[in-house]
Amino acid sequence: MNPEQLPKELTNLVNWSVTELGKVIQSELGEKGFDRIESLRQYVKTEEGEKLHGLLKIKSDLSQLSRQDQYAIAHSFALMLELINSCESAYRTHRLREDTKIMTEEGHSFGHIIHVLTAHPTESRNPDIIYYFKKIQKLLEKHLVNEEEKDTTELFALLKITWRIPMSKQRKPTVMDEAEYIYSLALHEDVMRVFIDQTAQKLPFYIRSWVGGDKDGHPGVNEKTLLGSLQMARQFLLRWIQxxxxxxxxxxxxxxxxxxxxxxxxxxxxxxxxxxxxxxxxxxxxxxxxxxxxxxxxxxxxxxxxxxxxxxxxxxxxxxxxxxxxxxFPGLVVPLELREEASLVHEALQSPLRKSAISRMLQLLGKIASENDPRFYVRGFVLSQTESAKDLIAGVQLVEKYLGKARLPVIPLFESAHSLSSSVSIVEEFLKNSVRRKYIENLWSKKFEVMLGYSDSAKENGSFPSRFLIYSAIRELEKVIKTHGFEPVFFHGSGGSVERGGGSIQEQTEWWPHSALNTVKMTVQGEMIYRNYSSPEILRSQLDRLESARDLSQKKEDRFESPRARKDLLTLSQFVQQSYQELLKEPAFLQLIETATPYIFLKDLKLGSRPAKRQGSVDIKHLRAIPWVLCWTQTRILFPSWWGIGSFWRNLNEEGKIHYIRAFVESSLFRSYIKLLGFTLEKVELEIFAMYLHSSELPKEVAEQMVQRFTEEYEQCRLAVREITGEESLLWYRPWLETSIALRSPLIHPLNILQLIALKEKDVTLLRETVTGVASGMLTTG
Structure with a gap:
């Protein structure tokens, strides 16, 4: 680890702000409380403090403290990590302001960029704490402009206020709470300037929202939330116009x-x-x-x-x-995306007397839009768990029933291994019918949209198999849709974490075909909305990177890997999928989820308005994708991204390894995955995961066996990345990121330890604070 790899301005900013936080802690807890936290901070940064016996010693010591003292320590470290995040965002904003380049029509090709803002339960922070940390970020940005004018008094005052506010949510948010949070960020005056500038430069950028329209599995969504969400966006937009x-x-x-x-x-x-x-x-x-x-x-x-x-x-x-x-915003609202499970759409058609929620939502849309384009208010009707062309046809029929014609595009969501593998035949069958093709031509702007589900496919199959399934589907779907003379639009349902299809813009888009970059449509979820929309400079940077990815794509031909490389990647995908699914089926692993992760307390975390899990027993099927990843983010193991890679590599001979080293050079999909794999492995903390296992109710021999299996797989996976890339560092392509992870990772350890205490004592207040703190340190809840 070399701290000098980080910019001096950033390290100075962190040192100044964390020092002020220390003064706040000292003023609130006294010398004894401050010394306890400072000693703990210094200890976990040592080699001894990161080993299992050192962590268990800390756990023993912290277990003796009162609940009040335990909470104070958790709150201190959670605030510290969020403050470091604010420093990084402020520094990034500052640098972007200095490096601003005016984009011109000649500088980029034209196309649309669409963010679909969602409120999945990934934003664990209290809205009040977000408000004050946004003020802190603004103050830090001001300081970076002129370091001699340190507004220490103001920073101290703001941190003093945050000390009095829990980092975690204290009540379950409603759909309208989520809508207000999203629109307060995305329709902020500074961000509105981005919309205007982008459109004036003929580089259009649009936002949509699922909040209030995403009925799939959400008992709180209906025609009232649909109207409420539209109404709230209207208020923000009208205020700007007035x-x-x-x-x-x-x-x-x-x-x-x-x-x-x-x-x-x-x-x-x-x-x-x-x-x-x-x-x-x-x-x-x-x-x-x-x-x-x-x-x-x-x-x-x-x-x-x-x-x-x-x-x-x-x-x-x-x-x-x-x-x-x-x-x-031609409807003077942020248009929604409706979503419902395909089987429930069939039920809605078969129960004409008792209107379902999705039927009432479409009926209301028809009244609002009247004879004008309903897409001003709702852009599409997404069918989750689409498994056949009959599902799509049912969606069209339901739209026709309440809108008179198929005036709203029906969008299949392919998210399981079966549906992704069958996606081409499903779309082909749907497009065979001339009447349906006329709908697309006359009512859907000659565009046929497909949504690709990263989260559920990764939960079911593991990260690489998920990406390989989507990669295979998207290229074949592109051909089929273009054959019929329509423009394909791919809606990427990815999340912030690598386990749900996230990553940098480059790693996400590098393997997309041209058409996927012509109209870039992707979900932005939970805390990632705040990360992207906290300053207009950061948002512009994200948009500029997407424009650059599009330009780069158009300058080179879509290059498919050789048949040999394609076959090798298929072999790898199938092996990892089987290895991953076999692990998930083991009774001991299901016991691990229930006893060695925050799983059983998901309902108490108040993360989002949507239920954290579907009704049913403790199994993978009933657990939603985002809380699933939350379990592995909190325990610092992140295993869905890397499980199976190590054992596959160990079983290869030298000739086989050479094929994958070549595939790394030749395949954009494999190259982007290996880079993300290195990033994920660098964040893994095996000792922390081992502590969760040893502290659980798992039998000692089962816990030991699990620790050994995960350790062996992890070490083999690290070796695979090094041998494939020829680099010693797993983050050879971003050395500063390796340093950043190494500096912040030990600061998360006390929160994990306190979380284990909270789980044992069933201390929900402490558990919430530790979950939020770990999420701040890992930069994602799930």
């Missing part, structure tokens, strides 16, 4: 007393402006026929824009921006 329009009217006031030949023109402008103001007032509440009023607003605005330009010979920049916003 502020802009007030500014325009203020500029217009001095001209109100124009005399002579211009008087009638001025009166006309004022009359138009008055009608727009009236429409804005009428649009505050979304009712049946809302689209007619939005359309009238657009028409009047266009007229005012043109008449103003004729009157003065110049364009109103304020009105122009308002008009751009209405192009970005």
């Amino acid at each position: 502020d802009k329009f007030s500014s325009f009217m203020k500029d217009l006031e001095p001209l109100a007393h124009t005399f002579g030949k211009h008087q009638s023109e001025m009166e006309h402008l004022l009359s138009l402006a008055a009608s727009i103001r009236k429409l804005l007032t009428q649009l505050k509440k979304i009712r049946a026929g809302d689209s007619k009023k939005v359309k009238a607003l657009q028409k009047n605005l266009d007229q005012l824009l043109a008449d103003y330009q004729r009157f003065l010979g110049i364009e109103s920049s304020v009105l122009y921006e308002v008009r751009l916003l209405l192009k970005i």
